[in-house]
Amino acid sequence: MTRKGKWLVGLGIAALLVGAAWFAVLRFVPSDEELARRASVELEKQLGVKVRVGALHWRLLPSPAVVIEDAATDQPQPILIKKLTAYPDLFALWQRRIKIDRADLEGAVIPQLSLRGLGSGREKEETAATEELPLARFVFRDVTWISRRGIAVVYEGEVDFDPAWRPRKAALRRPGVTPATDLTLTRQGQDDRWATRIRVGGGTADGEVRLDFRAGGRMHLEGTLKPQGIEVESALAAFNRRSVIAGKASGNTTLSANGDTVGELAQSLHTQTPFTMGKSTLLRFDLDKAVRTAGKEHDGQTPLDSVTGQLDTQNTPQGMVVTYTHLKAASGSLTASGEAKIANRQIEAEFAVDLVDGIVGVPLTVSGPLDKVKISMPSGAIAGAVVGTAVLPGVGTAIGARIGATLGKIFSPGPATPASAPPPAARAAKPAKAR
Template sequence: MAKVLKWVFFFVAAFVLLVVGSAIALQYWLRTDDFRTRAEREASAALGVPLKLGKLSIDLWPLPAVAADDVQIQTRPALTVGRIEARPGYPALMAGKLEIATLTVRKAVLPQAAIAAIGNAMAKKDKGAKPAAKPASASRSTMDMLPRKAVFDDITWIDEKGQRITVDAQANLGFDGLLDEASFRIVQGRLAGTRGNVERDGDFWPVRIDIGGGHIAGKLQLQPGKSGSQVLSGNLNTENVEVSALTAPSKPLTGKLQAQTTLRSEFRDVGQVADVLTTQTRFTVRDALIQGIDLQKAVNTVGLSRGGITRLDTLAGQVNTQGKAVHLTNLVATSGAMSATGNVSISPAKALNGMVNVDLASSKGSLGVPLAVGGTVDDPSVTLTRSAMVGAAIGTLVMPGAGTAAGAGTGQKIGDSLRGLFGGGK
């Protein structure tokens, strides 16, 4: 028995030495300039954008993996990754298939402009390439090539305005290529402190996001669509979320949000999901504060008004979105003696366009004043509509007796009411 154990020990030791020796030799080969140059050239050709690698290596602990350090895709601005590790699926590898079990990405900086540049470069390359017959071994779907587990550590996204969000996240895929579970946490930048998770439950994916002192929760569903498309749909409930947490760092509106949302997106490519997404939301904001607009001042000055604030007890309405376009309809705002109704649209460029009718109550009765909304989300403006301006001007100029002679015109009524409401006198 002792001899058998002795031989087993020798065989195991020899195998370990062989693996370590092979790894050292392969490590040396991967780190040569010749291999790195060839890898850079092939990756650059695939992306359509120059790529530089700091070094390539093989890790043996805790499990064998291939790693690339200091990766730089030379767009303007550059996309950089501190380290990428890929660990193969060994059962699949034994069967002659290349399958990535775990993909880890660390310390990446992803400018939105760089992502767009890579997408444009790959689209041009694919458009100019001649179609060729694919061998049977290359017929695997994109889903088959996705890693079963992905870990993202210290990933920074930079949007078109230069605003940063740093995220830690991970995701696991099922054997059918669909998401089993995922979680994320925003550690720095916009929306810092936000965290969320989604976990598969049959044909549904319950989701919960903790943000702004409240949460967003609901269920999503992915189903086959027409002509090979996919349809993402779902219902979400928002409870007690601070509105400004959703729009940070911009704070055009503050207050506690309650909302019910339905969403739908029919797409063929995952990158199209946001562009074709449509949502319908019914909402109520309590103790609302609108920044950049003073509705009472706008009425009082009878002209263009910028700056100031409007305090509201409640603001309710409906929001419909299509891609980046936003439409607010059936708006109803109340605050003491003042109430307002209206509709406002927000363009993809954040420009405002709409109409708000402000009702002010006083001892002289109630007055409805129509205001045109313009400017941008960050710099809104309101002004009396053209017809209201004309009426106010007439009411200001015409003497009290002249109004009667003219048949008690609308201009007289608006002018007198405005002065009375805000202490202007006659």
């Protein structure tokens, strides 16, 4: 056989091999239409809502991948996926099993309100018990989370999974934010425990979280964190929120949650944090001016020597409820103590302010929308304090202030507080009720 004939035979064999391989790909790899059909059926089954997919196709180079573009849920505020690239396990694909080595999400918008009710078609028992690893690594960039109040925050990060959807290592970051704001979870062996590393507001909040399965497969999450040196104003600004106070806080946090699904865990999350702050500033509120003008003026700031108290947060299907108890702030010869509750961007708080020009126990009420709070103070409290000072200095001042505040409530009652948001009961510093 001539050299030319050998080359032709070689090319023919190569062509046959390529043809056979291409036939195998066509035989065993689903078409774009089949992929779209499977994706639509599976997504609707898992999410419980219809999903529109702008484009879905195979990409063979530089490595085989499935690319989904411009996907959106059929909801009033749709969840949008700009581009999702999945790299399948070819051996599993050959066996007609869906297994993804890696998935890259580039651009998404996730409204919190649109997550309610999603996943109702999933079987929690299958999710919890499976030993399959359907996804090994998930990387996401430019993902915008929109809170129920319309606050948009962009995140990026990655998750490496163990079987049964257990994160082996996970990272969540706020790109472009200074100081660095991020969360890292690292699984401890094969236990359902994760070391937690948090950087925010120039400080840290490290600790550990644990997940337990109880009767009926119900999940219980608990953990502890130790916030240290966190600048509160900077920490909240990292998530596009405004703080009412500037200063560094430290404390100890315990957290817990219960639920049948991850979504239920998130909705039931409860935290408790006794905290302390040193030198700090009460922003956009002059406490001394508020007391002197009986609440008519309060614009300005209040320098504080120290602040202590306990912060509780409780996630609910209607949003987070924030409660402050055992609050005590000191600023020179002035101190204030009391409690506050914030829900649905409404605040209800009661404080007692001591030692302002010798007046003791002056009650101060803060209520209304957070962006337009109303400050009130019974005028009788100050008059009563003055009388008490004249009759019996010291103790008489406190008694007079409390009697004056009580008379003010009797003869000038304010509007009834809605049952859904009762004002917190002040502690020892609260004026006594008339009997």
